[in-house]
Amino acid sequence: MDGSPRLLDELRSLPDLDRLIAAIGARNMTPGWIKREKPILWHEMRSEFVPAHWRYAEAKAAMQAAGRLIGTDLAERRNFVMRNPIPGNDMATLRTLVCAYQSIMPGEKARSHRHAPHALRVILESKGSYSTVQGEKTPMESGDIVLTPGWHWHGHGHDGSEQAYWFDGLDVPLTHLLEPMFYEEHPEGWEKVDTVTEKSPMRFAWADTLGALEQARADNAGHFGATIELPAPTMPTITLKVHKWPTGWKNRAYRHVANTVYVVMQGSGTSRIGDANFDWRFGDTIAAPAWLRIEHQASADTVMFSMSDENMMKWAHYYRIEALA
């Protein structure tokens, strides 16, 4: 197969379709008109992922067992990854996102590293733990949301007296899909602290979030309730929002092209995602694959964190939203 004039003549004069398909197949081309096992285009999106719910109370109890059973010599980051329960999947929570519950014992430190994927933490229960991101040490107290953008050095530690717990969210499945994975451990183990501060663009303190929610307005369509978006310009693949839903609030049903993970920061209620119904309380995680029906109802005053790929879908002009009856 050298592209010689003789060969090109042979190709040009192939006598039937079967031989044509065989000839282009031998050159790693498939005709666009054949019927494929998985078609190239289809009528409407349907995520391969399913709605799912993880209970924080159970994860917390299991992390207490892990605190007893495994030391930081074997698991420097003691965490449980929330895998979407579809066959063959051991990591991704949704197509673009992965989540985990993580815990640290008093006195422990996790050495600094950096990786291409963007990451964030929602601190569920902590007094005295901290994170160092790119030389800046900030507290991680209950209700804080902490960013660790891609390729920023980050490590954490715990000076308090009680085991601390948080939620981790990353865009690792997206990195796997697009393939730009890079990772390295800090050459000195723990990154040196240059500054210690409570105010940082890497930290959204709980009191500030509650203050901002006081001023937040609901969307006119009634889908999302009072909402703030947390600015995270250095990690544009992840959209971070916090919603405030008073007791009895429920939304107008919708579906949209954004894979969304919810974390209950306060309150309790129920959600219908597609055909699945979940009752949630503090610390729980709900995974909502894109383009499935979303309905929420708060049975107590609720503060709900959400992370999604909404802004990325909008950037790509893939986003759409539809109100449902």
Ligand SMILES: [Fe+2]
């Ligand atoms: Fe990390």
